[in-house]
Amino acid sequence: MTLLTEKRAPRAHKETHKIRGKVHLREHLMGWLFVGPFGVVFLAFLIAPLLYALYLSLFQKKLIGGTSFVLFDNYVKAFTDPSFLSGAWFVIRFSLVAIPLQIVIALAMALILDAVTSLFARFSRLIIFLPYAIPTVIGAVMWGFLYSKGFGPLTDIFGLFGADAPDFLSSNLIFYGLLNVVTWQWVGYYMIILYAALQGVDPTLYEAARMDGAGRWQIALRIKIPLIAPALILILVFSLIGTLQFFNEPQILRYLAAGTIGSDFTPNMYAYQQAFSLANFNYGSAISFALGGIVFICVYAFLFFTRKRRSFL
Amino acid sequence: MADRTSVTAGPRRPQRYLPLQILLGFMVIYFLVPFWWVIVNSSKDAPGLFSGGNTLWFSDQIDYLGNLRQLFTYDGGIYLRWILNSTLYALAGGIGATILSVMAGYGFAKYRFAARRFSFAVVLGALMVPATALVIPTFIMFSRLGLTNTVWAVILPSLLNPFGVYLMHVYARDAVPDELLDAARVDGAGEVRTFLQIALPMMRPAVVTVLLLSAVASWNNYFLPLAMLSDNRLFPVTVGLGLWQGIASANNTGTTSLWSLIILGSLVSVLPLIIAFFSLQRHWRGGLSVGGLR
Numbered sequence: 369m370t371l372l373t374e375k376r377a378p379r380a381h382k383e384t385h386k387i388r389g390k391v392h393l394r395e396h397l398m399g400w401l402f403v404g405p406f407g408v409v410f411l412a413f414l415i416a417p418l419l420y421a422l423y424l425s426l427f428q429k430k431l432i433g434g435t436s437f438v439l440f441d442n443y444v445k446a447f448t449d450p451s452f453l454s455g456a457w458f459v460i461r462f463s464l465v466a467i468p469l470q471i472v473i474a475l476a477m478a479l480i481l482d483a484v485t486s487l488f489a490r491f492s493r494l495i496i497f498l499p500y501a502i503p504t505v506i507g508a509v510m511w512g513f514l515y516s517k518g519f520g521p522l523t524d525i526f527g528l529f530g531a532d533a534p535d536f537l538s539s540n541l542i543f544y545g546l547l548n549v550v551t552w553q554w555v556g557y558y559m560i561i562l563y564a565a566l567q568g569v570d571p572t573l574y575e576a577a578r579m580d581g582a583g584r585w586q587i588a589l590r591i592k593i594p595l596i597a598p599a600l601i602l603i604l605v606f607s608l609i610g611t612l613q614f615f616n617e618p619q620i621l622r623y624l625a626a627g628t629i630g631s632d633f634t635p636n637m638y639a640y641q642q643a644f645s646l647a648n649f650n651y652g653s654a655i656s657f658a659l660g661g662i663v664f665i666c667v668y669a670f671l672f673f674t675r676k677r678r679s680f681l
Numbered sequence: 682m683a684d685r686t687s688v689t690a691g692p693r694r695p696q697r698y699l700p701l702q703i704l705l706g707f708m709v710i711y712f713l714v715p716f717w718w719v720i721v722n723s724s725k726d727a728p729g730l731f732s733g734g735n736t737l738w739f740s741d742q743i744d745y746l747g748n749l750r751q752l753f754t755y756d757g758g759i760y761l762r763w764i765l766n767s768t769l770y771a772l773a774g775g776i777g778a779t780i781l782s783v784m785a786g787y788g789f790a791k792y793r794f795a796a797r798r799f800s801f802a803v804v805l806g807a808l809m810v811p812a813t814a815l816v817i818p819t820f821i822m823f824s825r826l827g828l829t830n831t832v833w834a835v836i837l838p839s840l841l842n843p844f845g846v847y848l849m850h851v852y853a854r855d856a857v858p859d860e861l862l863d864a865a866r867v868d869g870a871g872e873v874r875t876f877l878q879i880a881l882p883m884m885r886p887a888v889v890t891v892l893l894l895s896a897v898a899s900w901n902n903y904f905l906p907l908a909m910l911s912d913n914r915l916f917p918v919t920v921g922l923g924l925w926q927g928i929a930s931a932n933n934t935g936t937t938s939l940w941s942l943i944i945l946g947s948l949v950s951v952l953p954l955i956i957a958f959f960s961l962q963r964h965w966r967g968g969l970s971v972g973g974l975r
Contacts, residue, residue, distance in 0.1 A: 395792050398872045402788025403800065406781040406846060413841045414807055417818035424818060477708065480701050492705040494959070495712050501954040503901040505919040506947045509926060510715035513944065519722070521736040552712065605809075613811045616903045620923055623930035636811075636904075643817045644908055656814040667809050 425654035435650075442654035451632035452655055456662060459634050462543065463611040463666075470551050470607060471600065474558035479588050481559070482566040493563070497556035504553055508620035511549045512537075516624055537625035549617050554610075558603045565599035566592060601674055605667055612663045615640070635659040723748060723945035730941055748945050755942055762914055763921035764950065767900055769832065770917055774839030775896030782842050782891050786849020787880060791862065801850070807843045816908050823909065834909035835917070839899045845891040852887035853880065889964040893957070900954060918950045 400407075428438045446452045481493050499507060514520045515536040522533035536545030569592065577587050593600075615636040622629035631645070632638040635655055643652030717737065722730060724743045752760050788794075789801050819838055823829045828837075857880045865875040881888070903919045910916055913924060922943060929939040 396794040399788050399792030399794025399797060402784045402792065402876070403794075406785035407800070409781055409837075409840045410804065410807070410843070413819065413838045414810065414815065414843075417815040417822065418810065420822060421814065421818040424821070477705075480705060484698055484701050484705070486702065488702055489705060492709050494962075495709045497958075498712060498716070498955065501897065501958045502951050503903070503919045505901070505903045505923055506951055507715070509922060509943065509947050510719055512926075513722070514715060514718055519730070519736060519940075521718070524736060552715070556712070609809060609811060613814075619903075620926060623927045626930070639814075639817065640904070640908070643820070649817060649821055652817050656811075656817055660811050660814045663811050664809060 421653040421657055424650050425657050427650050429648070429650055442651055443658060445651070446654050446658045451638055452635060452658070455632050455635040455638050456659070459612050459614050460662075460666075462546070462614065463608060465543075466547055466550055466611055467604065467607045469547070470555050470558060471604060473551065474555045474603070475562055475593070475600070477555070477559045478562035478566055479592060481563055482592070483584070483588075493560075497560050499553050499555075500557040500560075502553070504616040505620055507553045508549055508617040511545070511552070512621050512624045515545055537621065537628055539628045542621075542625060542628050546614075546617055546621070549621075550611070553617075554607065558607070561599055561603055562596055565596040569595050601671075605670065608666055608670060609663055612659065612666065635662075719944055719948045723941070723948050725941065727938055727941055730944075745945075748941060749949075751938065752942050752945050752949065755938075759913065760918075760921070760942070760946055760949075763916050763918040764953075766832075766915060767917040767919070767950070768953070770835050770839065770902070770906070771896045771900040773832075773836045774899035775892055777836070777840045778842040778845060778895040778899075779888065779892040781840060782845030782849050782895070783881070783884065783888055785846045786851075787853045787857075787876060787884070789846070789850045790853035791857070791859070791880075804843050804846055808847065816905055820908050829909055830911050830915065832915060835899075835902070835906050835915075838905060839895070839902065842891070842895050842898070845895060848891055848894075849884065849887055852884055856887075857883050886964060889961060893961060896957075897954060918946070922946050922950065 425442050426437060426439055427435050428441060429435045477496060481489055502510075515522065517523055517533070517535070520533075522536075526533040534541055536542065536548070573591055573595075574587055577591055582590065613636050614634045618629050618633050619637060619640075622631075622633070631641040636659065639652045639655040639659065642648045642655060721737060721739055724745050725740050726742050726744050726747070785804075789797060789804075815838070820829060820834075823834050828834050861879060862875055865879050866872075870878070900917075901919065902917070903923065906915075906917050906920050907923070910920065913921065916924065925939055925943050925946070929943060
């Protein structure tokens, strides 16, 4: 949260403003005029729902006695609820594997595309980015087809070698099935951000490093990667937030993988089920809030461990 | 040594490392496989689809037109409605969110107003709030107001884009010099005119980037419309195809035509954004790189 303390060139117009207090008032007014419309939306669709969810989560609806204030009972219930805990454990485990995998591939691709400047490289850049333009729902639908026994090519391909096709929709392999879907979906987006950051690096730095006898690998590892560390941290934070909220892909694949993915597979799916299938909005809100708490803790823990790097926040 | 320096000293000469290009080739194949499968299999009729084998190549019957006609006439042409709904949500949400983000980002960057630092810190903190955690309370609030199951239930929450504000703030701060704005003021231009005629044109790459990012976010949204809408004529295409997928999986027999509709429906639904991305490439790439991710 130190973006605001970055060094700034002395501003010329600040002095002119101090001529009269009236001008100063005007600046306050204009500032709020520009920020105001967003502020209204921000209050209405972020702050208000957040507070309301917190409020809802402190109540319980019972068949007898109606709705009553229970303070943190819903949270106690959530953190002892095997459904919530197994879902939370799944998304944490999944994040620990999926995020490093995606970042490593995205970084490798970005470094390659930064070094290779052929027409084919430009074409590859577009193709790798392509899945970002695909809704995650459609991505999951497409991979669901590829995994399925009836439609997918896996049976044929493995049949050529006389082997049984792996079933990525079975409970043993669903972790890898989902891992592949999210990797396919997001690597391109991360790659583009890292590539854009690499393109912004001053090339004279590389030349200086070469003069000092650094090879290509050393330049990549010692110069390029440290210089784009802020972009890396940014995408790590975003992928962490996104992955912990995992919903769309398992929700879509559960139609195909009946029995493998339950309605409590991830905390978000569990909250959705509680709120919209069982009309238990109080407990659903508590689960959402508990998940939000987990996201906050994970993100701040991550930012704390990387605080020595120049951070984007 | 001599040829290395010439590479960096002159304009960048094309560099080809064959092993790396081969690696890229494998990546391209991996990323294209699902598209290829969808393109091939949406050409098949139901028997061709279920005959098994040959899943990665065309069958004897190539019938895109027949399948397309079926897709767009099924259930009274509901699929076209879904596409139009998605377009409406993406445009309304995308344009609205962009206008708000551009104004707010500029305001945060160029005016020292009361509580500026605090409010901006709150906006940055909001980047970490899981968007889906807001859906349940927003649903209840909207149902009190009678707004659930209307287009507003999807459009209004999509107007919120804190990341857009962050991006615009960084861009306005770095790319729009204060001196220029002051010069315009000295020349007698009002604050609004200075913003519209001086600052806005300079921020164009970032504006296009934020517009694309917010439109994509609205187009791809699934959780929010899934929760808010119950009338399937209001569904965006993501929720609609999810619905078909659920129906087709639930009764595996007798719904063979629905599977081919889902396959072709997936293909058709991804075309608009692919076209938008490719045709606007020049604009958003600049925005992403300057987007301050440094």
